[in-house]
Amino acid sequence: MRLFTVKYLTANLLTRLLTCSLIYLVISTQALASTNKYLSHKLAGNTVVISTNLATVTLNAYGEGAIAIHYQSHKDKLPASQLPSFAIKEHAVTSRFVIKENNEQLTLTLNKLSAVINKSPFSISYYQKSNDQENKLLIAEEQGFFSGTVNEVTENPALEGSSTLTKVTKKLAVQGFRFTLNDSEKLLGGGERVLGMNRRGHSFPLYNRAHYGYSTQSEQMNFSIPAVMSSNKYIVLFDNSAKGYMDLAKKEQNILEFSAVAGRMAYIVFSADTYPKLLNNYVDVTGKQPLPPRWSLGNFASRFGYRSEAEVRATVNKFIDLDFPLDALILDLYWFGKDIKGHMGNLAWDKNAFPEPEKMIADLKAQGVKTILITEPFVLSTSSKWQDAVEQQALAQDEHGNAKQFDFYFGNTGLVDVFNKKGRDWFNDIYKTLYQQGITGWWGDLGEPEVHPSDTLHTLDDGTVVNADAIHNVYGHQWAKMVFEHQLKMNPEQRPFILMRSGFAGSQRYGMIPWTGDVSRSWDGLKPQVELSLQMSLLGMAYTHSDLGGFAGGEKFDQEMYIRWLQYGVFQPIYRPHGQDNIAPEVVFHDQETQDILRKFIKLRYKLLPYNYTLAYENSTTGMPLMRPLFFAQELDQKDENYLASFDNASSYLWGDALLVTPVVAANVSSVAVNLPAGVWFDYFTHDNQPAKKYQGGQTINLPTSLATLPVLVRAGAFIPMIDDIQSTQDYDASQLTLHYYADKSVTSANYEMYEDDGKTYQAIEQGLFELLQFSAKQQNNHLSIKLNRTGNGYKGMPKERTMTVVIHNIGQAPNKITLNNKVINNAIWQAKDHSLTVTFTWQHQPLTLTIQ
Template identity: 80%
Template sequence: MRLFTLKYFTINSLTCLLTALLTCLVISTPLLASTGNYLNHKLEGNTVVITTNSVEVILSAYGEGAIAAHYQNFEEKLPASQLPSFAIKEKALHSKFVIKEDTKQLTLTLNKLSAVINKTPFSISYYQKNEKQENTLLIAEQQGFFSDTVIEDSKKIEVQGFRFHLNDTEKLLGGGERVLGMDRRGHSFPLYNRAHYGYTTQSEQMNFSIPAVMSSNKYIVLFDNSAKGYMDLAKAEKNTLEFSAVAGRMAYIVFAADTYPKLLNNYVDVTGKQPLPPRWSLGNYASRFGYRNEKEVRDTVNKFIDLDFPLDALILDLYWFGKDIKGHMGNLAWDKDAFPEPEKMIKDIKEKGVNTILITEPFILSTSGKWQDAVENQALAKDAQGKAKQFDFYFGNTGLVDVFNDKGQQWFNNIYQTLYQQGVTGWWGDLGEPEVHPSDTLHTLSDGSVVNADAIHNVYGHQWAKMVFENQLKMSPDQRPFILMRSGFAGSQRYGMIPWTGDVSRSWGGLKPQVELSLQMSLLGMAYTHSDLGGFAGGEKFDQEMYIRWLQYGIFQPIYRPHGQDNIAPEAVFHDKRTQDILREYIKLRYKLLPYNYTLAYQNSTTGMPLMRPLFFEEKFEHGLENKDDLTIFDNASSYLWGDAFLVTPVVSADVSSVAVDLPAGVWFDYFTNKNEPSKKYQGNQTINLPTSLEKLPVLVRAGAFIPMIDDIQSTQDYDASKLTLHYYADNSVSTADYEMYEDDGKTYQAIEKGLFELLQFSAKQQQQHLSININRKGKGYNGMPKARNMTVVIHNITQAPNNIRLNNKVINDGIWQDKNNTLTVTFTWQHQPITLTIQ
């Protein structure tokens, strides 16, 4: 294992060094290619087609606030210019423009967003109406698009792209997985998905490029191009945003809205919403590189259960199809020496509540048992002679499955179908950048056209996820797919993709950028982006403090998946008793919070709202958003909101006794206060130092928050919706509060669209010493829905014993007030009728 780590690190470090050198050799002084002057326009359905004397520009409106522009150059200099949009969702519906024209301009308006076309010389500017109904400039083209030549590796490469004016002060986020700080203005970087093994606190290029930026001025511009490219965010030239690519369609989409959540909603309305994942995916995973045989699998599952650790999934890395690292990739069939009875193993651990997830890679080694079959079925990408393209990389001599080709998809899908019939529940797609992808590799698209690797490199993982997603639904139309993928593109979320942040260093340096990475990806639709908890790469010895801090943070992360090279165990059950005792309580809390977390998943699937939310989403952050001259809140990646209720500040350095937390407006309570003490209260709109210890993750909860919880369970197989504990954090500063909890059967695909769910509605009103909590339910329900619920309502910050407690105006006497922690607990049976709990 150490030899592998050293070799792999050396190879990737060299790759990163060469990448940096090559990036330095890219010399870009754009030659503005005149897009000419406006000649005419016509309306084709809801699409406006504008002709100039050098280009045709197609403008389309989508949803409530998105305008797409597609430039078609008459000279067609770049290859693959007729590629389809991979970013825009299938069957996206066009909206209608309101069109106005005068001698100088053509204006296309969609609600508050307008595209103003200057006729001579041709260019487009985008405006948004503000609260005063005044048009405010968002972003403007610099003379349409440009053509240029860049020098890379001593070769001249033709590129085309767009340049936009920026204002002096706006901050820019986006670009996908990179460690550059939240505000990425002043940076330039490649748009080419590539692994960065062992990264820590800086990385310009990683697994997941998204060619888009979100501005502090409440717009997103997405460059709808799948090819190898580059983005410069006002580094080379002040106040200029530049995108360029070596191939592909010359198109972009501008999104705008009045608020950041609405802006994100407009984005996913066009690129697609994340389907609701299975409830078990929010549980705990056992994962490492890797479990080598059936006995290890069974022993690991039993150890979790014996030590009272909840568990919902076990992930098998590449040893399931080969006894060692090299020479077996592409077999994609069980190594029967190590796993003699895989179907029985899968069935047995499933009975214990544990789902099986298998790694698959798109590389088929020429030494593998499936090589000849893949060649004969024309499943592999080709070379210029029409033969299977072969090349060498770390794991051996290989070919690459052509996931764009119908024949490649069918061959790959047959493998997935066989494994699914054996009981496999979820899929892990690894190395899908693809990790090695020679430029002269040729892919065949569904329309029969052939493109080289550079033209579609960044959508390989996207297309692979689509293939797996659609195939899974063919095999089991009612089951929600689970697809873990390392690489993708804008819009990959619509195929249920769950990304992670790559092969991070197992160190404090690796932990530090994880909030930044997840927030950046969430702002562009990829809301389930998470890290290998505990770190993946390297590590000489077990660092207890770093490991505990990372796994504590993971409780408030979309996916809870410790994973790493097995020179140090990634699983808490293989560590010392103190580590186990601390983390057991956190993992159990993760399960108790399932109703709250599952509701976050519902919110994401319906609106695009992330599970992890940046602080600038808080419209009432007075020293941030309300002060137009202070945009520092956009730089904050130390803290984040987990849903609306929690404010989380991970500990990312050793020997820390307190952390600085910038509080949004309102009142906040210390969530992990000792049970024998009242929750400490903090006034918002200030920076506080929140005490911490190894046992305590710094977490605050908002006054007025409802937090639904369940009792302890071993896995989501035991999930019991008939018993619910509802926590409410009362405070005189909050006169009204509302919350809606989502519930369904946890597994049915499109349960939301089919109406197979219920919404539990909770609201509170408080005036001085009078508090009322209203409880209601709506929705047609689902199979297995409880007919009644045993409710336990825990109200925090009740500073004196109540005079009376009423349930629908009937006095009840079983409320328990505890003066040591200022909580009031009331229990009752709820048969889903409207009910009011009143405390005086």
Template identity: 55%
Template sequence: MKTTRLPQWAILFCLLLLPSAYAADYLGHQLDGQVLTVRTDEGNVQLTAWHSEAFAVHYQPTGVKQLPSFALAGKPESVMVSLTDKGDELIFNAGDIQAHVRKSPLRVRFYRGTDYIGGEERGLFNYDGLRGFRFALQDDEKLLGTGERVVGMDRRGERLPLYNRASYGYGDNRTEQMYYSVPVVMSSHKYMLVFDNSASGWVDLGKSESDVLQFEASAGRTAYLFTAADSFEDLLLNYVRMTGKQPLPPRWALGNVASRFGYRTEQEVRDTIGLFREKQLPVDAIVLDLYWFGTEVKGTMGNLAWHKDSFPAPEKMIADLKTDGVQTILITEPFVLTSSDRWQEAVEANALAKNLGGEDKRFDFYFGNTGLIDVFNPVAQDWFWSVYAGLKEQGVGGWWGDLGEPEVHPYDAIHTLADGTKASADEVHNAYGHQWAAMLAERLQQADPDTRHFIMMRSGFAGSQRYGMVPWTGDVSRSWSGLKPQVELSLQMGLTGLAWTHSDLGGFAGGEVFDQEMYVRWLQYGVFQPVFRPHAQDNIAPEPVFHDERTIQLLRPYLNLRYQLLPYLYSMAFENSQTGLPLMRPLFFDDLKQLENAQSYMWGDAFLVTPVTAAGVSEVTVQAPAGIWFNFWNGTRYQGGQALTLASPIEQLPVLVKAGSFVPMVKAVATTKDYSSAELTLHYYHDVSVKNAAYQMYEDDGKTAGAYDKGLYELLNISASVSDELVIELARDMPSAYQGAPTQRQITLLVHGVEQLPKQITIGQQDAKQWAYDSQKRLLTIDFSWDHQAQRVRIK
């Protein structure tokens, strides 16, 4: 007799129709502060009002192992809650949203007033080797998030693995599984769901059943987070209020970072930075890949100590670089090879994950026979930190955690959590890079609480941003195909809080012949992404200084522009640290019709950027949002709300600026060490259609941790209003002076879009003395000194 095997989803669907699929019945409840505990015949369900628009929901089935939350940060905010028992359901009110808990069978749904937002279809399912949640989807919902994937912006209809995994040499071909499989989904209905489970699993976004969003895992915590808001901007703020805010990085992180696989000697490092200075290209940091601790790719991973033949005087090298304004960033990996110098040390320190017999787990992978550092175990953390502490004492300024998926993670590797709980690799795999970053960030903060730290990691989890995580998009193909998906990847990561996601500029993997056009286009785009870091296998140099003079001439204005824009970039970084707003912002924030647009994005509030991702392109079509827009390069005015065709010669990346935008700039410098905003060029893009505009520029010393909370900052509040005249107002808020704060500023105000020669310009009560008008460019230039008292510029 012939039998037909049903697919996994069909079997699961049938099982879920059975009462045993956690169709729990209510037995009682208790409200303790902001925590509602519902007792059922299958265990407790705990709902915590995390803030007025968010709930943490934790199902606790009897006898089912639970792990700690990796997603949640700190403690709930203090909110006034109320509970109403309606007989067949409980209504738990957190303030702005409510959780409706149906008693039999138990199901949780979320409302704003009487308006349904979203919620469980049946709630928890739990079988041996399979557990998770099912949420109801409405017909018109679109779904985003889930981390790094090349599958398109709207991810509804996809079934995607939740298992962090390297994706070497990927391009614009469909790629479902990459370095960050973040279990966070954002709905076009303006709510977010977080599967607070670190185990390997799947997220089914309406593929198996069109009206069901399903999170699945092989084991782990049976919990999720829910938050909602009236706008996408507020939704991201609500998300980071639950999972943690990204700390403001040091200012130098916004500068040019020299990087390759890799610098083999101290002399090569010095010569590379020397060439940047000789070619008059700015640079702020240099990344040393694995050759800093060995001469070979294989066999030395885990040494994590300077190879003295290649780097005879590392401390002096680091000090000399720092004097020149250049930070040293070192790669580290969580693998200790049995052939490395530290193998026995790691074994004796009990620093490695164990096998099922309780011995150190050994296995083979590309680099050799190895063990894996158990970053979950406080004892192993102590040993790993001792390595970092020694390097920090030598002056290392930044940290790069590579292969932290982990790249190879045997299923039978056993980890020990802080509370002594044992967990298999599959139970905690997706939180490995997250926990590594947590260990490093927390120990760095303890060792040096007044300094901001830079931590670049190849893998993470929901909430990793709170540890200062700087992700990148991995080992991308060095090709046009590799460049094309980069906007999609960064936009999607920004929607899950990981707003500093960037790419190896120029591409990393492969490539036998230097493609000047592709390289230039990728680095042009890099000016408008969070971190400017060309990086590649060194068969072709990733650094612009090693290329021909034409390439350098094409790129010099862009590298200088990156530094000229530092006040704008730094203010964006500050805004992200306070609100969770990504630096790269999708166009659908203002127009849902643009939800699937991964060709263009907003860079902050002012810039609309459209990278050139194909060869031989001389013009680009941009779907401009409604409003008035200006060409950044020549000032041409455009009416938005339509497709615009922009010229894009090799010298010019298509960039528009929104009318009503302020863009502060400074003179280009060789390094952020020389940065100052005492001479400030302030661009305003004026149009009569914009009656009121406002902007806030943030400044501090660029290095002190918690400067804002300590009051060691200044905010320049700048506004514009239009009636029968254009009025621009400047004011400063500075609670306490910080090191390097300007006592006054020399302002060059550039007003774009001025249609005719002004009749009068006044600054305060006086006529302006230094101003000029260019009728062809429709550009008004006004120079004046500002003593930081409230000032008003009137243009009639």
């Protein structure tokens, strides 16, 4: 569900939603650093507390490469300034600084990262010790903590029904931090924006807000992350939940500025020698994404929306009858009301449309299909649950202590206060009832919140009362935490599934799966999707994905655009076609050619489950995203002239380490330009009966494509494990495993580790309930050996043995001899037409060596 659908909008409402904007302009700042002077410091546990004449500054070290800084001004005693960190994970363990001091400076060192505090005037600079033992300046406070004012300019229609805009200006007091950048570094970050990968030179709001129907440009969307990642291998995170803005050297050259109207004045600096390690340091502090259930990597049926039980059953049966795998069906707002307006907050089944919901859910589950429900945090004053929510004090309040009421598109409403135990308990009772009915996953919509008046008051569990602006950006974050923790309380063994469109830095630790909002159903809507997912993934939100096929608008079905979007979706974290139902989002409702092309791709998605699930494991243990920018592949050779240029590349990306994907984002394309990282690459979709075409890396190639294929390359030396076709992950069977290896003489050795567990147990990794299948290859001249090994404690239902089919690509001639643990085997098949060798054998998980000569 979304806030609106085109056919229901009045012209005035559409004008309001598409043209209203907020503009933030800093008109004055007052530096505190110039008059701020060090007085003294003390050590409290691992925390360094510095007293200055203007503030108390605390510094904490975390992990191997993160330093958190909190400024508490002596003048600011407002409750919002005392808010806790929402970014830092619960029960985070601090590390110990090595402290050195002289008359001018205080130096705090954590591993290779140092904070150098200049005593007068007070400021902090951050240095990273490189491998050659030199200290490199990463970033430095330019003014440190500052205060100032901002003009907030709101553009609204002048009159009801008018398209003429009028500007309303409001002056706001802000506080924040200013940092000095170097001339050449590039900056990524800010969360969901469509601005290009390098966001240096841009300024934008920090205020989660929906952008309906966006396409190739957007400065403000559903999910702000107040952080930047630099090409100099550091991250700065502004640890503040309030309404604010970021300026990435737009207003002033080489100045990075964060500010907010309220809240905690704090930031965290992360650094490392490599990008994977930098991400690891980031998630060590903000939290790692729990491993999702395996079924979440399957195919979803979703639309705005299914209106009846009969429609749901018919849709699922159509997927099965037409031989399309399916794992989940998502119900939009019609499950609790027949109309768009007037029912929000009921959150109980409309029995006219869904007469037997529990039986329906059970029957779908028997077919391998999970049921996911939309919920929203708004309770209309006309809904059946309004009075109960008021009596239970579940809603955010106004200045008089009453439930805060305001009007928005769906009617007069209140907002559940998820920051308060009473609000959470009331909301959780609803989730409990639905879970007991068989619901497997949750969809939280409108959680920016969509409408959030500034004078709305939220009460924290400790009794602190803050207004909406102070915690706006963490509403969705707190809501996800509530759902996550309650789900585990109801069933500690089941992995939660939580789809949400808004959150904050660190929301990944609550299993949040975000999407990129109400994108235009058009080529222009498809174009920015790689940028959006990469930007979010680089700051922890690795499951960010798009409504495949586009959501908003569209006059008629565009077959080519639809196919290209769903092809790309095979190599994005979640496979979920979704859109307004004037055009069917589901492939089963389209023509046979569309179905025949996409059936192969959706089945490929399922065949790749062992590979994709291993990517999920890597993310949960290290923070590595599933979708990876090309500069990850080029960072080891920073002298390469393509290294900095690769920061701007949102045309291609790596899906794991093995696959290089370039989505087709324009009509009538017969080839795409691909910038190849170093190494040797093979065309993954080479036509049958032909050897895979090989390309040398370090150059730009034009890769041919047709509507039936997607431009995908596979790295020489890559292992890709696959399974046979299945109807849903309920049928997942890793006892029959096909292992592809892409051999090339340029790769003398290669290693790969495949993760397996039961696909559902919460904290299977932490409990050791898994196995790791380890594959390695060595090639010298015409001799290739592939070793297989298995480690791990195992899990319930683990195969005792596996039927292994090893397919080795790029074998130019029939082998003279093939042995398995030194025993000659004769059942291998070499295909001259495509230069592949297939060997099948039974593996009981003992160490094995397959040798080809």
